[in-house]
Structures are given as structure tokens and as C-alpha cells.
């Protein structure tokens with residue numbers, strides 16, 4: 001009797017936790033229970049991946065919440081794959097706050113981390129207000145900018161994401177003043193990407209009445225702001241209604 005071939009799976013998005021150290025008003029997990037992946041589940045995940053990759057290289061995207069809030073799960077899965085001789089690489093969607101030199105070194109070597117997507121949402125004041133981190137008395141924006149430098153210095157690519165709403169639309173054009181500061185790191189790939197449109201919870205009708213014109217204007221302004229940079233917002237892509245962080 002013929003049996004169907006085992007399905008080969010080489011791409012995974014793994015939620016290490018739904019918990020996060022930020023409190024963005026637009027977070028799609030805002031009211032979700034804060035649950036970390038347990039060490040046991042992480043062990044089983046490594047076994048599952050190893051059993052379904054057919055010996056091929058596996059690509060993992062770490063997601064959350066803030067995936068770095070549960071680095072233990074990442075360590076367990078990566079160690080489990082390595083012990084089984086499974087080649088892998090990874091990327092992460094992170095707010096960037098929890099990185100430091102030691103974690104970046106570990107991520108590069110142990111997690112095979114190739115790229116990080118970090119959301120900035122605007123200049124210092126706007127960012128700190130929108131992200132509303134749980135920590136008191138720290139300038140989260142400066143810390144994240146510093147971590148972007150550390151990541152790039154380590155040869156890990158960084159994608160900057162901007163979530164757009166009317167609350168920060170004016171500020172995003174001012175963001176061009178921040179961008180050269182990040183870009184000054186050198187030749188590592190870095191570009192503004194993934195422009196998203198979000199609605200705030202306080203006001204469900206905060207989009208301008210003429211939304212299409214408003215979006216066109218935003219595209220134009222972003223293209224002007226980043227003209228000449230490595231990647232420019234395309235006229236036909238990138239602004240969407242998605243609510244991912």
C-alpha cells in the first residue's frame with residue numbers, strides 16, 4: 001500500500017510568548033492573555049521541526065508579543081535543532097528594547113539570527129508615547145536606537161517599520177531627521193519598510209474623510225522624505241490596513 005509522502009516543512013513562525021514589555025495602543029494582542037511558551041513545548045517544537053524538515057535548512061521567524069520576553073524558549077528550540085544536526089537560520093519581529101551586546105552575540109551565534117524588524121513609529125516623543133513601555137524613567141527610543149546600532153555592527157540586518165495613523169502622520173515626515181543617524185552605521189542593509197495604517201482604540205473614526213487622498217499624500221511625503229535612501233516606499237505597495245506590530 002502506498003503511503004503519502006511525509007510533508008516537508010521548512011518555514012516556521014513561532015510565538016514564544018504573547019506577553020510584551022510595551023503597551024502600544026494599536027496592539028492586536030492588547031487584551032489577550034499573556035502566555036509564554038513552556039520549556040516542554042519548546043522541546044517538542046524542536047522535535048517536530050526536526051521530524052518534518054527532511055534534513056533541509058529551516059527558517060524560523062520569532063514572533064510575539066515580544067519574542068525576547070521568552071528567550072529561554074528560543075534557546076531550547078535552537079539547541080534542540082543543533083543537537084539533531086538540523087541547519088537553520090532565524091529572523092525576529094521585536095520592539096528591540098531588550099537587546100544588548102551579550103544577547104546580540106548569543107542571537108548571532110546560537111540563534112543564527114539574520115535580521116530584525118523593529119518598529120519606530122516616529123521621533124523620540126511620539127515613539128515613547130505610542131509604545132508606553134512598562135519601565136519608568138528610561139528613554140526607550142534612545143535605547144532602541146542604540147540597539148539598532150549594535151545589531152548593525154554585529155552584521156545583523158535591521159528593517160525599520162513605521163505604523164501610520166493620523167496621530168503620527170505629521171511626525172513621520174520629521175522622522176527623516178532620525179533616519180540619517182541610524183543610516184550612519186555603514187553598509188549594513190537598513191531601510192524604511194512595511195508602512196502600515198492602524199486605527200486607534202480611542203477613536204474608531206479617526207481616518208480622514210477622504211482617506212484615499214490622505215494615503216496618496218502620505219505615500220508622496222514618505223517617498224520625498226526617504227528619496228535617495230536604499231529603499232523608497234513604492235507608490236503601489238506598503239500602506240495596508242494590517243494590524244501586526
Ligand code: SF4
Pocket residue numbers: 020021022023024026027028029064065066095131244245
Ligand atoms: S504592538 Fe508589538 S511592541 Fe507593541 S505591545 Fe503589541 S507586541 Fe508589544
